Amino acid sequence: MKTAMAIVAWLVCAACVYVYVRDNARHRQEMAEVRAEMEAFQRAVDHVMPAVELRHARARAVEATAAPATTVSPSPAAGAGDAIAATDIPERGTVLSAEERQALSEAMVTQAELTFASEGIDESWAGSTARAIDDALSSALPASASMYGVDCRTSLCRVELAFSDEGARERFESDVLLRSTTWRGGLLISHEDPASALVYLAREGHERALALD
Amino acid sequence: MLKYELVLCACIALMFIGVTDNVSARSDTAVHGYARGADRNCFDESWGAMLNNCSTTKQLFIPASIDKHCVSGSSWKVTAQSNNVSSNVCCRMIGIQGTSISAGSWQCLPQFGSPQQMTLNGASVSQNRALYVCEVGPGAKVIGIDWAQSGNC
Numbered sequence: 225m226k227t228a229m230a231i232v233a234w235l236v237c238a239a240c241v242y243v244y245v246r247d248n249a250r251h252r253q254e255m256a257e258v259r260a261e262m263e264a265f266q267r268a269v270d271h272v273m274p275a276v277e278l279r280h281a282r283a284r285a286v287e288a289t290a291a292p293a294t295t296v297s298p299s300p301a302a303g304a305g306d307a308i309a310a311t312d313i314p315e316r317g318t319v320l321s322a323e324e325r326q327a328l329s330e331a332m333v334t335q336a337e338l339t340f341a342s343e344g345i346d347e348s349w350a351g352s353t354a355r356a357i358d359d360a361l362s363s364a365l366p367a368s369a370s371m372y373g374v375d376c377r378t379s380l381c382r383v384e385l386a387f388s389d390e391g392a393r394e395r396f397e398s399d400v401l402l403r404s405t406t407w408r409g410g411l412l413i414s415h416e417d418p419a420s421a422l423v424y425l426a427r428e429g430h431e432r433a434l435a436l437d
Numbered sequence: 438m439l440k441y442e443l444v445l446c447a448c449i450a451l452m453f454i455g456v457t458d459n460v461s462a463r464s465d466t467a468v469h470g471y472a473r474g475a476d477r478n479c480f481d482e483s484w485g486a487m488l489n490n491c492s493t494t495k496q497l498f499i500p501a502s503i504d505k506h507c508v509s510g511s512s513w514k515v516t517a518q519s520n521n522v523s524s525n526v527c528c529r530m531i532g533i534q535g536t537s538i539s540a541g542s543w544q545c546l547p548q549f550g551s552p553q554q555m556t557l558n559g560a561s562v563s564q565n566r567a568l569y570v571c572e573v574g575p576g577a578k579v580i581g582i583d584w585a586q587s588g589n590c
Contacts, residue, residue, distance in 0.1 A: 322535075325565050329535030402531055402540055403496060405572060410558065411540040428542055431558045 332434070333414040336380065336424045339433050343377035349427065350376035357381055357407075357425065364400045366392055379430035383423050390418035397421065410434055461504050461586045467579040470497040470571075480573075486518075488578040494524075499569040501530075501584050513541070513557040514583040515569060520550050524574030530557045534565040543572075552580055 354376040361371055361383065368388040375382050387393040397413060401423065410431035412424040426434050466485025471477075472495055479491035489495050501513070517526035527545040531538065541558045557569070571579050 326535035329537045329565075332534075332539070333537055397538065402529075402538070403570065405527060405543050409542045411538075413538040413540075415536045426542070431542055434539060 332412065333422070333424075336412050336434050337382075340377060340380045340382050340424065343379060345376075346378040350378070350381075353381060353427075357383060360406055361385075364404075365396065368392065369396065379427045379433045381425040381427075383425070385421045385423060387419045387421075393419055393421055462583070463502065463585070464581060464583040465499075465501075466581045467497070467499055470499040470579060472497055483578065486578045486580040487573070489573040489575055492575050494572050494574050497571045497573050497579055499571070499579065499582055501567045501569065501582060503565065503567055504586055512583075512585045513567075513569070514554050515544075515557065515571065516552050516554045516580040516583070517546060517571065517573075517578060518550075518552045518580060519546055519574055519577035521574070521576060522549055524577050526571055526573050526577045526579060528555060528557060528569055528571040528579075530567065530569055532565075532567045546577075554583070 354374045357376070358371070358374045361374070365371060365385070366387070369392065370386045372384040372386070385393070385396070387396065393415075401411060401413065407425055409428040410426040412426075412434045414422045414424075416422060424434060467487040468482050468485045470480065470487045472480055476491075476495045479489050479495045480487045480497065481490050482488075487497055489497075513530040515526075515528045517528070519526055525545045527543050529543045530541040532540075544555045544557050546553050546555065567584075569582055573579060
C-alpha cells in the first residue's frame, strides 16, 4: 500500500515538474517573442523619427513666421514636447498660410529623399528602369538642358535636371513629365531654384512612397 | 493586464475618431475642362461631359477646387466613357504646392460601353492647387470628377 502511495506521489510530483517546466518554457518563448516585437517596433520608430523630427522642426519654423491668429502658442511653462504638439496640429477650420503650405511641400520632398536614401536596390527593376528613364529623358530634353545621374532603388527613382531658364523648365515639365503616359507611376518634382528640377519617380503601385501621411 | 486593456480601448476609440473625421466631398461636371490650342476645337460639351470629336487622342485639363483648411488625405475620381477598346480614357491627378509638383499614376478605363468611374492615386498632402489631366481617345468623353479631402475639414 505504502509503495503504491509513494508511486502515486512520485507520479504527481513528476507531473507537477513537467507542467512547471513546460509552462516556464512557454513563458520564456512568449517573452522572447514580445521582446522581438518590441525591438522591431523600436527599429521602425528609429527609421521614421528623422522625418517626423524634421517635420516638427519645419512646423516650429513656420510658427515663428505665421500670423498669431493661425497658431497656438505654447504656455511659458510648457516643455519642448508640448511646443511640438501645439504647433504641429493646425486647429480645425484654420486656413493654412502660404508659408505652412511651403513647409509641407518641403516636408514631402524631404520624406521622398529619406525614403529613397533608405531603400535597397531591387536588381531586377532598378538598372533597366534607370536606363529606360535615361534614354527617354535624353531624347526629350532640350539641347540646352542637362541631366545628372538617374538613380533607381526599389520603389523610387531620382534624377536632377538643369535648364537654361525657368521657362524651359516649365515647358519640359508641362509638355513631357506631367503629360507623358510613358511613365505610368507617380511623380514628385521639386524646384530648389527656378531653372532646375529634382524629380522623384514612383514605381507604378508605389505612389505611397511619395506621400507624407 | 488592465493596463493593456486600457491601451487597447484607447486605440479603438482613436480609430473611431479617425473614421468619423469630417470629409469634404465634392463633384463637378467635366465642362470646366481646358484643352490646349487647336485641341480646344476637338471637344464638344454634352450634358456637362466633354466629348472628343477628333480622330486622335487629345488631352483635357480639369481643375478641382481645394479647401485649404483640409490638411491631409484626399481621394480623386473621374467618370468617363468610351465605347471602343482602342479609344481609351486615361487620367492622372496633379497637385501643385509651394515649389513642388506631384502627380499620381495614370489610370485608364477598366471597361467600355458604359460610364466608368476610375479612382486615381495621387499625393495626398497639402495640394495648394489641383487638376486632373486626361488623355481622351477619339469619340470618348470625360463625364465628371469627384474628390474628397479629409483631415481637419
